[in-house]
Amino acid sequence: MISTDVVQAGLDIPECSLVLRYDFVPDSIGTVQARVRARTVGCAYYLITTKDSQNYMKELDNRQCEQDLKEVLETWKGISSDLFKEQVMKKQTSLITEWNESLTKTLITETTMLKNIELIGDVLCRACGYLLGKLSQVRQHGQSYFISDHDFYNRIEEKVSSEPQEYLKTLVTGKALCGSKNCRTELGCIQVLKDYQKISPIYPLKCESIKIKLIEKETGKEQIILKKKWKKMPFTIPLLEIPCTQNNDDIFYDAFDILPSD
Ligand SMILES: [Zn+2]
DSSP states (O other): OOOOGGGGTTOOOTTOOEEEEESOOOOHHHHHHHHTTOOSTTOEEEEEOOTTSHHHHHHHHHHHHHHHHHHHHHHHHTSOHHHHHHHHHHHHHHHHHHHHHHHHHHHHHHHHHHTTTTOOEEEEETTTOOEEEEGGGEEEETTEEEEOOGGGGGGEEEEEEEEEEEOSSEEEEEEEEESSTTTOOEEEEEEEEGGGGGGOOBOOBOGGGEEEEEEOTTTOOEEEEOOSSGGGSSSOOOBOOOOOOOOOHHHHHHHHHTSOOO
């Protein structure tokens, strides 16, 4: 019988006494599965491949892996089931602790972003009342106050300048106008943060161009706040937390690196 590796997984042929694999080695499970297709007394299993080739090395690894597994099983046989349980529990606890720690680190970043979520209300264009975004999404970064919502650019009209103004840490590339066609009041500027290209551009809003509709959490009462400076707002605006972005390039590189060359 000549077949692809489809036979190796689960097809039982009791009469089979010889398995020849022709230059194909997937993983250690595959190797074991293929070998045990041959189960009669005096059966044999061979791999035909070039010496020292990728498949040759893989097969050696797979066979070693199987050997290691057999040894582990032998060791386990000598351990009482109580001790075995204890060791499994110990390993499990340490894995859970590890996992919890890494999860907490991730959550710290996210919760600092959300801690001011109790600020309920809207940011509106002061001239026309057009809705610009949620108050809970307003963030401060240096002297800039802006709505940290990816969709914010849909609520404004960008007027890109032909001559960007360069500052120490920022690049101002234009103006942000009210998104309402009949208004087009200048709300602020378009700013690229040189240190944080990934979250750029941001659109810092001039406090005198916007108004805040604050909604009291308990009573649901609305309050309109008009200020000339963001610092004069009767609430604290959270600072922008730059998410800790992990560089995954290495991982992808490694994964790519071990792909079979064919
Ligand atoms: Zn407007």
